[in-house]
Amino acid sequence: MSEWTAMLRLHDLDLLLEEARDPALASRLRSLGLEVSGLGALERARAQLHARLDRRWVSTYERAQQRYGRAVVAVRDRVCQGCFITLPTSAAASAGALGVCEFCGRILFWR
């Protein structure tokens, strides 16, 4: 698995953990008939993804997550969907690889 793939999976997993760790949200899911019992398995999966990432990327991810709640954002029409600033044309070269919005510091996901 590439570092890029690990980063995207970590982001999606954190969205899932956001639901699973919150007792009120987990209870809502249970009330719909959905099982929420494997929090430990998800925490282990997170630790494995974490271990695949370079420390520099982990700290970029955690800094952005702490600051904004979500560390990875999509780019649409060269606009960062986190801060809505148009990225320079040179930034498009990072499509398919890990890159950071030079304005807000979020990790960019080019669609």
Added chain:
Amino acid sequence: MSISIGPALHPAHHITDLKTRRRDSALHELVRHAHAAGAVGEEALLYATLLLRERLGATAVGRGVAVPNARSLAVLGPRLLIGRSRRGIEWGAPDGALVHLVLLALSPSEASVAAHHGLVARAVAAIRPARVRQRLLESEDPEDAGGLLHEVLP
């Protein structure tokens, strides 16, 4: 906040018969279908996220229904896909029943938890009545199935 899922019920998002009897393969088939219909970008990412959701706990809600769901960077907009299995899929349902109807509820990563749970809740509520499940199981036409679900979605 409630998500509008009108366009999500396009007939292209209905699989009349899932080919597999295994949960993971059924999820893969639905993801491939969603990708082909232009609803999903990174197929592999969404598939991995759905498998993680199943590790959290089974999304089969009983009475032959499963509502796998995800918020993901791979999803381009809110979507509800319908998959049907004549033979049934082993999904670890609380009542032990095989799953014959799969409603895959997808939200983009930008969606709030509340909006995503709202989408899941609406899908679960829509298929609660036995007559709706029966009609969805019997429907041969994706447009009918989509139309019916659209009618009954709260």
